[in-house]
Every structure is written in C-alpha cells, then in structure tokens.
Amino acid sequence: MRRKREMKTLILYYSYGGNTKRIAEMIQREIGGDIARMDTVVPYDGDYDEVVNQGQREIAEGYCPELKPLNISWRDYDTIILGSPVWWYTFAPAMRSFLERADLTGKIVYPFTTNGGWLGHTLKDFEEACKGAIVKPGLDVRFDESMLRTSEKDIQAWINTIRR
C-alpha cells in the first residue's frame, strides 16, 4: 500500500517593517510548516512618510511590483497562510502581485494582516483575490508602530482554528 502523500502548510508573507514577519514567525512556532517571505525586486526606500505616499499611489493605481522568485513547490501544500501589512486599507502591492499570478485552486487559505488600527477592506479583498481557494476567516493584528496591541490570546485563538 502506498501511503497518501502528506500535505504541508506554507506560511507566506510580505513585511516591510517587520511586524508581519513577527506574526508569521509566531504562527510557525505554533503550527510548524514552512515559511517564506516575498520581496519586491525594487526595494522601498526613503523615509517612512515617502513609503506611505508611494504606497498610496501604488494602491490607487493597482500597481503590481515585480517580486523576487519564490521557488516554492506549490503542489506540496494544501494549506497556505498569507500575511500582509495593511497599506491604504488593503493588502500591500507585493501581495497583490503574488495573488494576481498565483493559482490557489483547491488550497485552503488563512489570511492575516497587521495594521495600525484601520483594517479597511483587507480581509474581504483577500477573499475576492484568492480565486478558487477556500478562504477561512482571517486575523487582524493591531500594532502601534512596532508595539503589539492585539492580545496574544486572540492571536492564539485564531491559530487554533488552522487545520492541522
């Protein structure tokens, strides 16, 4: 008898300032699985306000920055946890670039975001952008700059909903 191929979980995130990375790593410590960070070919530089303004223009235009190659064996994963900071009430342009090209058909997706308190339509946008996937309820993690404001208990409760 051949054993059924074991499916795995991937945590894939974008993080400009490190908050989303921190939550992605917290999730991995709890549930295991693989973790990967997406990154833009052209880095965002300049001071924070310049990046905020650049982000506003990019979101308004629906701009999709080119991403560095991810080299992920998608077939190995049935569950994908997607994390992004909120940029102007939606996920960051890098996540948009990923979602425009990704084939998530049949995958189970758990989205999460970090933000400064204005989640906007980010989780709804994830639901719409993950075409063909089963999108589970998402997590909204609040930070004040780099200070975590959402309780670890609430984050843990969401992590406990992830199918293992």
Ligand SMILES: Cc1cc2nc3c(=O)[nH]c(=O)nc-3n(C[C@H](O)[C@H](O)[C@H](O)COP(=O)(O)O)c2cc1C
């Ligand atoms: C370009 C830009 C736009 C942002 N827009 C929002 C927003 O619409 N709502 C909000 O609550 N926070 C907003 N923020 C704050 C970030 O979502 C928040 O600091 C997040 O935790 C950053 O995650 P990171 O450190 O992983 O990049 C914005 C930050 C940047 C840089």
